[in-house]
Amino acid sequence: GAGVSQTPSNKVTEKGKYVELRCDPISGHTALYWYRQSLGQGPEFLIYFQGTGAADDSGLPNDRFFAVRPEGSVSTLKIQRTERGDSAVYLCASSWGRTDTQYFGPGTRLTVL
Amino acid sequence: DQQVKQNSPSLSVQEGRISILNCDYTNSMFDYFLWYKKYPAEGPTFLISISSIKDKNEDGRFTVFLNKSAKHLSLHIVPSQPGDSAVYFCAASRNAGNMLTFGGGTRLMVKP
Numbered sequence: 001g002a003g004v005s006q007t008p009s010n011k012v013t014e015k016g017k018y019v020e021l022r023c024d025p026i027s028g029h030t031a032l033y034w035y036r037q038s039l040g041q042g043p044e045f046l047i048y049f050q051g052t053g054a055a056d057d058s059g060l061p062n063d064r065f066f067a068v069r070p071e072g073s074v075s076t077l078k079i080q081r082t083e084r085g086d087s088a089v090y091l092c093a094s095s096w097g098r099t100d101t102q103y104f105g106p107g108t109r110l111t112v113l
Numbered sequence: 114d115q116q117v118k119q120n121s122p123s124l125s126v127q128e129g130r131i132s133i134l135n136c137d138y139t140n141s142m143f144d145y146f147l148w149y150k151k152y153p154a155e156g157p158t159f160l161i162s163i164s165s166i167k168d169k170n171e172d173g174r175f176t177v178f179l180n181k182s183a184k185h186l187s188l189h190i191v192p193s194q195p196g197d198s199a200v201y202f203c204a205a206s207r208n209a210g211n212m213l214t215f216g217g218g219t220r221l222m223v224k225p
Contacts, residue, residue: 033212033213035213035215040217041217042204042216042217042218043157043202043215044215045213048211048212055211091156093156098211099208101159102213104149104158105156106154106155107156
């Protein structure tokens with residue numbers, strides 16, 4: 001079946017702008033995760049959804065970052081007033097449940113000029 | 114404070130030989146460990162995992178070893194193939210779920 005998809009694949013924006021990144025998880029997966037990968041580093045956890053609710057948002061770096069999953073499927077990561085330091089690859093992963101293997105999407109490469 | 118570390122940024126191995134990738138962790142609460150493989154412009158792909166109640170798990174050419182007292186795990190690939198060339202990430206979690214904490218990755222190059 002289809003894997004995790006993320007759109008757009010690339011996003012270039014200017015400092016101070018607002019961006020939205022979308023994640024379509026594998027059908028039926030109830031758990032959804034967002035990670036951020038900076039150049040030369042491993043992915044870092046941002047937020048985890050179980051169903052529609054954010055079960056753990058301890059990885060969000062500050063209040064400019066927000067994520068939603070209103071119907072328990074598609075999720076959107078929203079970044080306000082982007083800064084150059086936000087430039088990274090944003091990865092989404094999903095799993096059947098909290099304790100199951102996480103399957104990753106290809107990521108969205110965000111560049112803030 | 115990096116809780117999961119991969120101290121070798123790169124490793125080069127001849128095709129057919131064994132590749133050994135290493136990972137160390139500091140958080141004794143971690144009880145589930147995974148290896149992911151990543152090709153350029155793709156997301157990480159799950160390879161193999163191990164629970165802290167085991168010290169070895171094998172899947173085909175891939176074996177993961179866990180040494181809890183040393184807080185160390187390793188991934189063995191035998192025999193190595195050119196298609197194994199990728200970046201390998203070690204990851205850890207508590208209670209086999211929830212957030213994953215990743216190491217910085219090791220780039221494996223398998224030469225024909």
